[in-house]
Amino acid sequence: MxxxxxxxxxxxxxxxxxxxxxxxxxxxxxxxxxxxxxxxxxxxxxxxxxxxxxxxxxxxxxxxxxxxxxxxxxxxxxxxxxxxxxxxxxxxxxxxxxxxxxxxEVNEVDAPTGGDGSRAVGIVTATALEASSLMPTRVVEGAERGDIVLNAVKTLGERQRTALMLSRFENLSYAEIAETMGLSTKAVKSLLSRARVNLRELLQPYIEAGLIPKTGDDHE
Structure with a gap:
């Protein structure tokens, strides 16, 4: 063009x-x-x-x-x-x-039953609970916290994951994300809203276990 x-x-x-x-x-x-x-x-x-x-x-x-x-x-x-x-x-x-x-694809035949989303949430939750029994009062810092958040982000769907990374870590505007992903600005706003809700749910076990602090919603 x-x-x-x-x-x-x-x-x-x-x-x-x-x-x-x-x-x-x-x-x-x-x-x-x-x-x-x-x-x-x-x-x-x-x-x-x-x-x-x-x-x-x-x-x-x-x-x-x-x-x-x-x-x-x-x-x-x-x-x-x-x-x-x-x-x-x-x-x-x-x-x-x-x-x-x-x-x-061939390996999916042997995968546990249930949708990808439920398996991903289960993995994140199990990791949080296991970690909480090892260090119940310690709040992780720096790279550890980043890895926890990154692993949770990776369980999101592809488009939600991409939109969230571009917004949160690269500070792109809605319009810039829309241009990058080939979407409308309205679609990007919807994607980010769903991604933030899903990410909060994924990280909730870590918050309840005291491994990461509770934070407010991302700024727009």
């Missing part, structure tokens, strides 16, 4: 990463390296939750940046660079999830 000159000018003026990507478009390897250094850690964190497996995040981040390089000639600044990059990352994660799902 073509981008109007006024839109391109607006993003060139407002987003320094767009200006870097325009240098990449002209085969500037140093600009590409700068974007890679800046966004690689964020992409890995994002893809740990968006991809089919956390241990694939590094490979998926590399695939995302390979696509950025291959797409450089066609690049037009029609959005913030981060929005454009996360759109590519979401597509990479979606393709990997589908591919992984096809490879695992």
């Amino acid at each position: 073509s981008v109007s000159e006024s839109t391109a000018l607006r993003y060139r003026q407002s987003d320094p990463d767009v200006r870097l990507m325009l240098r990449v478009k002209n085969d500037d390897a140093a600009a590409y390296e700068e974007l890679l250094r800046k966004y690689h850690p964020r992409l890995v964190r994002l893809l740990r939750a968006m991809g089919p497996r956390a241990d694939m995040a590094e490979d998926l981040a590399q695939e995302t940046f390979m696509r950025v390089w291959r797409a450089r000639v066609r690049y037009e600044p029609g959005a913030k660079f981060s929005t454009w990059l996360f759109t590519i990352a979401a597509n990479v994660a979606r393709n990997a999830t589908r591919s992984q799902g096809r490879r695992q």
